[in-house]
Amino acid sequence: xxxxxxxxxxxxxxxxxxxxxxxxxxxxxxxxxxxxxxxxxxxxxxxxxxxxxxxxxxxxxxxxxxxxxxxxxxxxxxxxxxxxxxxxxxxxxxxxxxxxxxxxxxxxxxxxxxxxxxxxxxxxxxxxxxxxxxxxxxxxxxxxxxxxxxxxxxxxxxxxxxxxxxxxxxxxxxxxxxxxx
Numbered sequence: 001x002x003x004x005x006x007x008x009x010x011x012x013x014x015x016x017x018x019x020x021x022x023x024x025x026x027x028x029x030x031x032x033x034x035x036x037x038x039x040x041x042x043x044x045x046x047x048x049x050x051x052x053x054x055x056x057x058x059x060x061x062x063x064x065x066x067x068x069x070x071x072x073x074x075x076x077x078x079x080x081x082x083x084x085x086x087x088x089x090x091x092x093x094x095x096x097x098x099x100x101x102x103x104x105x106x107x108x109x110x111x112x113x114x115x116x117x118x119x120x121x122x123x124x125x126x127x128x129x130x131x132x133x134x135x136x137x138x139x140x141x142x143x144x145x146x147x148x149x150x151x152x153x154x155x156x157x158x159x160x161x162x163x164x165x166x167x168x169x170x171x172x173x174x175x176x177x178x179x180x181x
Contacts, residue, residue: 023092023149030146036095038139039086039150042157043097044107045135046083049128050076052113056121064175065118071171075125075164082157089153109135119177126168132161 014026024032053076060069087097098107105112110128115121136158143151 022094024094028147030143030150032093035143035147035150036090036093038142039090039093039095040098041107041109042136042139042154043083043086043090043099044104045109045132046079046086046157047099047104048108048112049110049132050079050083052110052128053079053125055112055114056125059116060118060121062118068118068122068171068175071167072121072125075167078160078164082160085153085157089150093150119172119175122168122171122175126165126172129161129165129168133158133165136161 053072057069057072057076060072087099090097110131111124113121113124113128115124136154140151140154140158143154
């Protein structure tokens with residue numbers, strides 16, 4: 001095994017020099033400002049997804065709506081958990097989570113949906129999950145080894161977004177496409 005590149009005394013001295021930076025050290029290899037921007041965009045995405053799923057939960061109706069609404073509620077809860085994880089990471093990195101409702105949909109990768117048709121709700125949720133999957137895959141690859149902790153956050157979110165997409169696809173396969181409301 002190779003020796004550390006930096007001796008322990010140098011590491012300790014550096015740690016004391018910029019103590020106000022918390023976990024961000026000289027070893028941090030990403031563009032911090034851009035990472036914070038990307039995290040805030042993902043935060044907006046998760047909030048919009050939470051709101052979309054909540055709306056779909058409350059407005060789903062019709063003969064097929066009960067199991068679908070239950071799935072919407074479960075996903076809304078998980079999307080809120082995603083938002084919380086992203087906000088926590090932003091704060092850890094010394095940033096400020098942006099919850100401004102005036103610009104939320106402009107910053108989000110996914111869009112809000114106010115469909116009344118149950119099948120359209122499911123399709124719109126599947127589209128949003130696919131957008132999140134594509135975006136989070138790209139973000140994780142972009143972060144690489146520059147910020148492995150944030151990369152792992154996105155990888156964890158990505159795994160759950162893939163589950164959500166699979167759930168929505170499964171619902172579409174079980175519900176007749178002409179099932180209105």
